């Protein structure tokens with residue numbers, strides 16, 4: 653089967669970096685471009701980090717374009733630098749990027765590619781959905797020409813930025829709601845499943861032995877683990893963003909329910925909550941495929957084997 657054409661919109665970010673490597677190592681995917689957005693750390697850092705990861709993977713040929721430097725409406729005081737480090741890839745010791753980002757805005761790049769291949773491209777968004785909402789607003793025909801959107805975001809049984817809000821949705825709730833109301837084919841891979849998508853200390857030790865990518869991958873995952881140990885008391889690291897990519901590679905990894913999902917865009921304590929209306933009590937039509945179940949071992953085997961294959965090239 654021909655590889656699926658795909659664009660990754662991201663805010664690297666340690667788990668974003670691992671997700672990029674997973675995608676680049678997977679023959680089922682044809683990665684067309686990387687686009688960046690502000691989220692885990694400011695846009696200048698997410699962009700530099702995206703370029704650094706492409707250098708690490710030997711893919712400096714791929715276009716990378718920077719997008720939105722802030723959410724649509726309200727700029728939160730906090731980001732995720734406590735989790736991912738000041739650079740966003742702390743612990744990796746990766747060198748500065750070999751080149752600058754493309755001279756094109758991320759939203760324009762996605763629009764151009766979508767119109768070149770109508771109905772073909774999957775957009776996997778693993779950061780806040782600001783660029784995706786701007787695409788819907790500024791280039792509606794290109795937005796409609798995407799095959800589908802798979803986004804890492806949301807939580808229906810406990811958030812990570814508040815009791816109910818997950819980071820990517822919390823950072824730009826209005827953008828998420830805009831995408832959910834768009835009529836596009838949207839899949840949401842949230843914390844309900846990504847908190848089961850873990851790597852352990854033993855996995856990191858094994859990854860460290862891989863030629864080329866091993867030291868950087870292990871270094872950043874060990875840094876990422878500090879926050880996990882502090883918050884969850886376990887020596888594990890969640891691979892939120894890789895799970896969204898893994899679903900694009902192997903749909904059997906997730907079990908989904910198609911239902912109405914909406915975001916709390918108010919300014920109260922539930923801002924950024926994703927309300928997953930499985931029983932249809934809001935009366936809204938179904939607008940998202942919500943991930944409810946994950947085949948954890950299938951995911952782990954895919955991620956670990958693909959990272960190993962990448963380092964062998």
Ligand code: BDR
Nearest residue numbers: 665667732778819820892
């Ligand atoms: C999401 O937030 C970010 O910190 C991660 O990169 C991931 O995309 C998890 O809530």
Ligand code: CA
Nearest residue numbers: 665668778779
């Ligand atoms: Ca991310």
